[in-house]
Amino acid sequence: MSDNDVTRADVSANRVPSRLPGTDYVLGMNSAIRRIARHAERASEVGCTVLISGETGTGKEVWASQLHKSGPRADKSFVPVNCAALTTTLAESQLFGHEKGAFTGAAGASLGVFRAAAGGVVFLDEVGEMPMELQPKLLRVLQQQEVTPVGAAHPLPVDIQVIAATNRDLEEEVVAGNFREDLYFRLNMVELKVPCLRERVEDIPDFIEYFSLKFSEKYETPVWRPDPETLTRFCEYHWPGNIRQLSHVIEQSYVLDCQPTLPDRGVMDQTTRALPFFDINRLRDTAVLQALTATNGHKGRAARLLGVHANTLTRMLAQMDSKPAK
DSSP: HHHHHHHHHHSSOOOOOOBOOTSSBBBOOOOOHHHHHHHHHHHHTTTEEEEOOOTTTTOOHHHHHHHHTSSSTTOOEEEEEGGGGHHHHHHHHHHHHHHHHHHTTTOOOOOOOHHHHSEEEEEEEEGGGGGGGHHHHHHHHHHHHHEEEOSSSSSOOOOOOOEEEEOHHHHHHHTTTTSHHHHHHTTTTTEOOOOOOOGGGGGGGHHHHHHHHHHHHHOOOOOOOOOHHHHHHHHHOOOOTTHHHHHHHHHHHHTTTTTTOOOHHHHHHHHHHHOOOOHHHHHHHHHHHHHHHHHHTHHHHHHHTSOHHHHHHHHHHHHHHHSOOO
């Protein structure tokens, strides 16, 4: 029996979905995800710094939230920060706070994220996007558990746990000079490498059931359950947007009151049939087209798949449109 035959038999078998402790969210049966769950449980107990890595849409924030809820800081704040949205000019104040009059427009003092989360957890999403000039200051927070607000003469102590997430390979970013090596090692006390959905096919039926029940309740419509042939197609699809894309496909069917359908791969096949090629601009354009195809043309979701801001995707599309036809 082939691996595919085993997979198809597994996904059609009767099974009891496994959930994250204390939630109704799917944990699954995949061995890698089970190992992550064990490591997450231990990390939450000791309250150490945790780095969660994985492709966009794999559920990194779910794991960050789980670490918070199952740890000793569960009754304190959970403060998420999107590092990709930080502006260089304001980021230091946003993260570390400022004193009154520290700069033009600073009419009052600000605590900043780290002091506002006192006793709780700060979740640094897309930490690989953090500007280089802020990385030494973050390193000081991790090493010394203190921050120096803009305009302050002395550092102030903070009591927080830091959980960071990234869809980048930070080791490669270190080699490229885009990320500090000492900061990477400090963040990487425990690393949870979340597998992509195509590497945990055995869990797709559980996710389908979970999202079907969730959106059936939300939109007050009957629960959709796929027939065996449809389930096989869903399990064989490559899911570039991972769990988030699967959720979108199912929710879209409830919104439109129709059967869930997989994204059309025709356009994607046309853009990739010439691969491999090594022109960086062509690779970028192909990635943009794939993201748009995977999200049925939704620019906001495509930008998230690509790991860029929506404004950046708009500029990329404008540049593609301005290129002469070949």
